Amino acid sequence: MPQPATADDLALLDAYWRAANYLSVGQIYLLDNPLLREPLRAEHVKPRLLGHWGTTPGLNLLYAHMNRAIRQRDLNALYVTGPGHGGPGLVANAYLEGSYSEVYSSLGEDVDGMRGLFRQFSFPGGIPSHVAPETPGSIHEGGELGYALVHAYGAVFDNPDLLALCVVGDGEAETGPLAASWHSNKFLDPRRDGVVLPVLHLNGYKIANPTVLARIPDDELASLMRGYGHTPHFVVGDEPSAVHQELAATLDTVLDDIAAIKADPGSKRPAWPMIVLRTPKGWTGPKEVDGKQVEGTFRAHQVPLAGTRTDAGHRAQLEEWMHSYRPEELFDADGRLVPELRALAPEGTRRMSANPHANGGRLLRDLAMPDFRNYAVEVEKPAASTSAATAVLGEFVRDVVARNDDRFRLFGPDEVASNRLQAAFEVTDRAWNATVIDGDDHLAPGGRVMEILSEHLCQGWLEGYLLTGRHGLFTSYEAFIHIVDSMLNQHAKWLKTTLGIPWRAPIASLNYLLSSHVWRQDHNGFSHQDPGFLDHVINKKAEIVRVYLPPDTNTLLSVGDHCLRSRHYINVIVAGKQPQLTYLTMDQAIAHCIRGVGIWEWAGNTEGEPDVVLACAGDIPTLETLAAAKLLREHCPELEVRVVNVVDLMRLQPASEHPHGMSERDFDALFTPDKPVIFAFHGYPWLIHRLTYSRSNHHNLHVRGYKEEGTTTTPFDMVMLNDLDRFHLVMDVIDRVPALGSNAAVLRQRMEDARLAARRYTREHGEDDPAISGWTWE
Template sequence: MKPVQPVGTRVLGPLAPDELDRIDAWWRAANYLSVGQIYLMDNPLLREPLRPEHVKPRLLGHWGTTPGLTFVYAHLNRAIRDRDLSMMYVIGPGHGGPGIVAAAYLDGTYTETYPEIAQDEDGLRRLFRQFSFPGGIPSHVAPETPGSIHEGGELGYALSHAYGAAFDNPDLVVACVVGDGEAETGPLATSWHSNKFLDPRRDGAVLPVLHLNGYKIANPTVLARIPETELLSLLRGYGHTPYVVAGDDPAEMHQAFAATLERCLDEIRDIQQEARGGGRVERRPWPMIVLRTPKGWTGPQEVDGQRIEGYWRSHQVPFADARGNESHRRILEDWLRGYRPEELFDGAGAPVPAIRDLHPAGGRRMSAIPHANGGLLLRDLELPDFTAYAVPVETPGTGAVEATRVLGTFLRDVMARNADRFRLFSPDENNSNRLQDVLEVTDRAWNAETLPYDDHLAPDGRVMEILSEHTCEGWLEGYLLTGRHGLFSCYEAFVHVIDSMFNQHAKWLKTTNQIPWRRPIASLNYLLTSHVWRQDHNGFSHQDPGFIDHVVNKKSDVIRVYLPPDANCLLSVADHCLRSRQYVNVIVAGKQPALQYLDMDSAVEHCTKGIGIWDWASSDGNEEPDVVMACAGDVPTMETLAAVDLLHGFFPDLRIRVVNVVDLMRLQDHREHPHGLSDADFDALFTRDRPVIFAYHGYPWLIHRLTYRRTNHDNMHVRGYKEEGTTTTPFDMTVLNQVDRFDLAIDVIDRVPGLQAHAGQAREWLRNRLIEHRRYIREHGEDLPEVRHWQWQQGAGPRLTTEQPSTRTPEG
């Protein structure tokens, strides 16, 4: 193993000899603490020879990327202190957790946050023992790590998170380390384009550091193996001026990186000053650094004759049997002693003053910067009164209103009142989703070429549109995590692109709910539209309501799902979601013209309850119903009411109860979800023994999953999307999936005891209408007039005879 030598004073550069020595000592200390976290559970300062019991029985963690991360951190500390910068540190290689924990410990933030991890020998013992240990902390840069907004357990999102943090933070510089493994992911590759959406007048800056250490878990990385001219051409094509720092000699690397960092920060300052001088904003290339270092830098060169430093074997734990293998244990001890801990820590085990005082002060420390605990900076939105945007509803089930267009007028005024803390994010779908009214008060963010006939493009625009769900999601997450608010609108079928990003954010929220020092942040709000039931010019590829199923897998204290049936309910739900904290809110609402059911007062009452009986559509009075017709979602609600209308015409004395669900989680047991109904409340709505015909927006088995514990679950018959679809008429989509009014009415006939014996003519009529529907759409290309023009008129459905037989069942 090549020992870590003193850096000396021979190499010329911006660092004076004493400053060079101090930065190198800080770096050695951070690396020592990183190795200790991975391997040791006792003897943290090697005050005695290393024995088996000093080594953890299970070795977990990642070394390979860590020394590069601590190297960058040391130099950023110097720049912050010298320039009085406000700087965040976002790292893509989140497996480098031991390095960032070590940095926060050396900064003093870790002890301030966790007083039991003191800056002494016992604190070091606790620091080492807790890492990747039962009852301790994860191996990633997790929510438990001060200064983090990004857990790198999944790669690809560091750069988009960094830009999200920089938007509307004009004084912030976000240093973002991109690992060369991460750089191979699609989300990361696209997020390089974020610089075309950054306004240097109003936003902060992002300084990417592409860390090329050559290997992933067991393979070389692409960007480390292409010619440097090709790599630099690629990065210049992305809109950056790349500067390369490469080598393995610490003295040379310290001086080279310090000089390069100075140049990059000067360029950032110049770009911002020029833009903020009041003239026209011309996009200039932003600086970035390409840092080439050996993987596992400063670690063992070989173990058991196999290459370690500079090779993939250093990626995780370079050798795994230091407890049971004496030879490995000697290598580990030599490795740790090579950092010369006696120079780094005093007799009590605290970092020596030259290291302990190297960091910036207070909130300038990257581990303590308030932006990384965004709830500290969060300010409430100034929201207009959503009831002022109400759609008049004189008669339920009439009109033809685009619900999301109504929401767009509300969001327009939200944007106008919150120009420094609210943005809309959408993958090229803002106008398609009927939210274009927001463009009356802002433009689309755009800092690339603009042609004279382009529509609403400007560097200071606040509508964030790029045809990448990953990038939009990453921007929004970074924006929220640093204390702002936003909304992501997306086609329902394609929000699945960010399934795993949602996973990570939901896990972050779940974990931070259990960390007292993490302050609540604004909720992540999704508006899913262009949904499964209205794909008028698209087809099967655009039909998938399954994101809801994915969301409800997460912890109940984090997720909420709303299915407002009309525009006024959508306004009420949106206002609630924008005010909320620490949730993921999923709102599903159609953008096509649709019937309206509730005036604003009724909508607020209904949405506040989340579920309720629609008396105006029901015929059970104060009696037990013969059947419950339940619905969730705008199109299923319309089809349910149309079926009820038919049944009222066929069977005037049939007692029907209509239950509409806005808050999907109301269906779950109250012991499983805080919004869940008690059994008594659920039975009061759905009865204990009567058939329930439930028309649901998504996959029907989710309703069964949410209600399986309920007394009347065996009588619950759910209809929803069952993977039948094509490019067809709106009503035909419901017919293909048997959630249409005719099939729902037939279901009632078949399920209500005693009804089928009196319903032969009604059933035949309904079947004939399904046949006529199929013939009509193939001849005319549109739905039957009775379907297209249907509005609610209770009891106006077809009557087959002048006198209907009684449908009272013996028990009724």
């Protein structure tokens, strides 16, 4: 049975806290003289002072107290830091626990190691100032605020013995994603999931302004937390010994409550405990600088003593500040933490900085995968029959869910069924731990499908799930995936950085399935029509991102299987959910996806040098390209046409720019070095130009795609609005093949007339001409 903290326990905790604070200040300021064993001189101070002090002492306080709880209770715990700019604190604690020196052997636990620790922080060739991937124990960088709590919940799903202590900064608490994240407790199953212990850290200020939650009455704040479904516990103060005593007792209470809930979850959703910790910003730092109050104000946010290298007065204040922690009591003559303090840290993987869940690739197990070939649709002839690609993929995903009920989840903002993956509900439910009433569909605490109408939460849960060693799939409407653009940025930066950190193991890929896409949002209209996520993703580091545009069901199955098996990528798959023509048998689809791009011989009419290349990427552009090719075969049989389909968009880049890129020779072999290329593309046309601008034949490349023309209309009218339709593609060929010219003037006019007739039909009948909507190659 855990024992209450004694006066001796609290005295040791205070010393450990002082050690962490000392190391944190040293990282912000010092180049040399790490233990202040000689007077502090200008050359001992960094020329550029970067970092954030204000939140750091509170983070260090919580870390020290969590260590006591871990030792007493043998907890398996993660520390998720919302105020990631408190990086010096988490680095300091990893160093005190010894794990920092284990992964960075050049930074030993001695004076030289401490000097190196200080020097590297926010220094060229060193480490960032945030709780970055380089920080042992971190799964959350915290550079962009708002995602700590959702990452913590993602980490504990399917980890029943894991506790994530999540520090929410009061500035971060003002963001929309964080406000929604409090609802994550309605999706937590006490029986199969771990626990998140949120700590709302109120130190009162952001960079220059007070924070909202720090300026409302405690009873109002408590009501807010209760309304979110938590039982709040307050720890408030500015006198260290009193705060230590209160925090130790409070932590004991909430951990007892958590243990009781886990032992007997009951039939109702528990009111999980949370802590509100109110301490001064910049606590234990300078109280005044240059006659202005610093501690307890916004001035403590970053570097309280900004002129330390050049201002002797500031330098003297820094020296006094660092001596106030009494480093001679904390570190021995060799610079090592004294044994009685070192004994306060947990051992091995019980150290939060060495918890394997914070290096999820070490725990990652392959998915037990069904054979995607078994879900193939039969294709007797190309472009003769239809199937709904994502609905068939849903059957494959259903069986992935069934075979991996401890390491795979499906995420989506209320759109899993809308995007036709509802077959998953044959084997699982939607995760739900709130009220259920008659008529509800597939809601249960242990569900594997995570649906909430917040793209931020879906993305954040999935990121936390992946970073701790599991797998998942995020399905969304294409237009609204933009909501998580900046979250993708942060995850991409994490993946890119960890590629260069030897002790970080690769994690499962973040997989997006974007359906309800731009070309089939004709019923919802302009607000739902935007394919620009592809442009955003392709800006990221080439080693990290992959974009796939499978044209039919069998290619989608092949791509889906590949992405779910992959590691350390961001994979974006765009596929329509409506019934569409099928083109390739499964064997053909596999070969085509392996190539990533290929000639469809059956659609063209030449095996030799073409007069024109019709290229396409995306299901609707592929349909329109094939219909255009058929028209050209009928009306210009002498024209040599080659049809090229692109599944893997990154194949268009040069091999020097992307691992999937094509050599110049291979690109010219497909697209020719000098013939016109009419490219029908799913997204914005200029993206293809960006990917191919350096190719020798780029001047002959003409791209049709979405050009921000949309409304509520019919599917074919939608492609006509953007000049992507089959008739316009034929006109493009006529305009760009010199041999045609005026000889094809009659055909060009017929194509213009066909466009007018198609539009007139929609205005009269409210639907597309059946000759168009029911078109097949036959």
